[in-house]
Amino acid sequence: MHMADGLISGTVGGVMAAASVAIIAYSIKRIKSDDKTIPMMGVMGAFVFAMQMINFTIPGTGSSGHIVGGTLLAATLGVYPAIIVTACVLIIQCLLFADGGLLALGCNIFNMSVPFVVMYTLIFKPILKNGVTSSKLTIASILSVVLGLQLSAFGVVLETTASGITALPFLPFVLAMQPIHFVIGIVEGVITAAVLIFVYKMRPEILEDKEVMSVKVLAVTIALLAVLIGGGLSMFASGYPDGLEWSMEKVAGTTELEGSSxxxxxxxxxxxxxxxxxxxxxxxxxxxxxxxxxxxxxxxxxxxxxxxxxxxx
Amino acid sequence: MPSLFSAGADIRSMESLAEGDSVIHRLPPMAKLVTTLVYVVMVVSFNRYNLSGLIPYAVYPIILISLSQTPYNMLLKRLVIAMPFALFGGAANIFFDRDVAFTIASIAVTYGVVSFLSIMMKTVLTVATVLILISTTRISDISDSLVRLKVPPLFVLSLMMTYRYISVLLEEAGTMYTAYSLRSPNVKGVKIGDMGVFVGQLMIRSLDRAERIYAAMKCRGFNSIYHAGDSQTVGVRYIACVCGALLVLRFINLSELVGNGVLR
Incomplete structure (x- = not known):
């Protein structure tokens, strides 16, 4: 889900932009910059674009959906190029198709890359450590996509509530977002698995030796996630539903002072x-x-x- | 998102708009990029109940649209894409924020309605300004500006490559999709069971293409260095004027001033 500028505050947009810039800068440093990397990342970015346009039918419902591809990218390119490619795709979607806001780019890049590369490192890779089989690929894909998407959706909820632009309370928002994204995650996980199994059968080398985050980077990233989640939660806890920030905003919104003292x-x-x-x-x-x-x-x-x-x- | 077949056309029409010639087209790309960023930050910084302060900000995109003769219908089409999420979050305000802000002719207007309108307004303004930037500035000029702003060339090059190859891979996916739908009539989209093979095939084709592109680029002397075009002017005066005006409008509520003047 691409967040729009209308719903985020400058602070949240700024903090998330800073986080995303830091992540991208680190990824660029970590990418082995042989000349081949750039065309590979560029074409894979375009691939993600084209792939997201392919609608599949959801049996029995008549509706259709497309996959996002965070785990797919990490599995075929490695975690750091996957982050860069995701960022490129999101920037182009924002600029050309108004899909996601400019100031919200930091939020969107973070939400759609970090959860998936973390889950790829934590879950996907360890499952496939001792040899690749179809069933292992299936389990690894479904687990990492579902958990990644849960984290990603939770990020959207936190960033939106911490911004305090929408009055949608935290709990109903979470209860609406998480189950929907659980179902979406299972469907995307199954498709990701099917794609990876096909690719593995045709060209096993594509999935081999993909870089994961080192223990140190993983620890820093998880700490960063914890700080952001904690920060977001505490903002929400202190500010809503009747806390200081909320009422102050109402006062600031009215230029008349209405007090009894x-x-x-x-x-x-x-x-x-x-x-x-x-x-x-x-x-x-x-x-x-x-x-x-x-x-x-x-x-x-x-x-x-x-x-x-x-x-x- | 647009469909597999319309996305390419959308990109091409945007590109042809950017090739146009107007006062706005001739502004330095760096100036347009910086002012767009400042504008979006300013718009987002408005309090959610401050609708009247936000309205004068509409002047800027309206002037840009009319000076650059960007077609309105294109803008409306893009707005439809941007709306759902903002609408979802905005509509919630109407239900959850029910304190009465003021009454007009005995009709109570709640804070929720005010903030809903301001969210919609913010979305329209930010989307419009970004769209105007893209429809009046060539992507290659924007990437030159990005490099000048010290964005790492590796990132800018990847961005440019992604942009360049979208239409190529859309065509590839389109060809595959046409072949698929000819063999499976009465199916809307791709059957979920075929997605693995379909997307997997597209991925392998894309990777193969990347190899060929790399070889071709190498033949032409590619060495991962970004070669920026002729040095652009920055347009400091334009940036200063626009940012100054935006700052003034940020802290002076023009709507209230005008309203007071008229009502008096």
Missing amino acids: AIHETMAEAQKSTAFMPDYNSKIAGIVGGALTLLLAVAIGFAISFFSKKRTA
Whole structure:
């Protein structure tokens, strides 16, 4: 699920962007930069793009879906190139297809790469350690995709609630997201397994010797995840449903101070005397002015289009 | 996301728009990139109840659209893609945030409605501005700017390669899909049981193609170094003007000022 700019706060967007930049920078450092890496990553990025366009039918429902491919990429390219390729695909989807916001890119890159490379290292690789078989590939794929997707969906929930733009409470949001993504995860896991089995039968070398995260990097990543999850949770715990941040935002949203204490009254008086229009509610002024501003903006737009067309004609 | 067959056309139409010629097209790519980033950050920084402050921000994309003559319908199509998630999160506000913010002619407007509208507005504004950047700037110019902004060349090159080969692999996948659907009539999409072979086949073809592309690039002297085009101007004045205006609008509520003036 690609997050949009409308639902995240600058802080969450900034923190996640910083985290993603750090992860990408480290991945670039770790990639063995022979000349071949770049065309390989580029073409695989385009492959992910094309693959996501292939809709499959879900039996019995008549609906269709596509796979995302985080685990698939890690298994065929190794973890660090997989992170870069995911980032490239998400940037292009954001820029060209408005799929996911620009400021939300940090969130999206993090959510769609880190959980899958962690699960690949923790689960996928160990299962296949002593030889590859079809059943091992199936179990490894399903487990790592399902768990990766759960973590990824949880990331979306945390980042959205920590942003505090939507009023959707944490619990119902989690209860809506996790089960849906569990089902999606099983379907994607089964398909990932089928793809990997086919590729292994045709070209076993493609799946061989793929780099995983070292123990140190894995530990740092999990610590980072814990900090982010903890930070997100504590923000939510202290701020909702009736905490400080929530009510402060409501006050900040209203330009009028409504309080019963003496200080509030004095302040309200002071504000009234300095306000442009003490008799009118500032919100009404906001609505009227907003509508006028919008109309004016559209009029300017039309005027510019009209005159520039006239000039070219 | 668009379908397998329309995505390529979408990319091509975007590219042809970027080849156009207008005041906006001629602005330095770096200036457009930086102002777009600043604009998005500013829009997102607005409090969720501050709809009136956000409205004047619409002026910027509207002016850009009309100056660059970007077609509106294209923008609307992209907005449909961006909407579902924002709509989901925004609509929740209407249900969960039911305190009355103010009343207009005895109709109560809740904080939830205000924040829903501001979320929608933010989504429209950010999507529109990013779209205008792409429809007025060539991708190669953007990547040049990225390299100048010290983004590692390895990353920029991968990004460019991905972009270049999307249409190639879409065509490949399209050919496979056409062949598949001719052999399996009355099937919508690919049957789930065939997905493994289908996607696996596409993956192997892609990897083979990557090998051939690598060989071809090597023949032409590729050595992982990014060669930027002619040095671009940065457009400091444009960046300063736009960012200055955005800052002023961020802290002065123009809507309320206009409203007060009119109502008085």
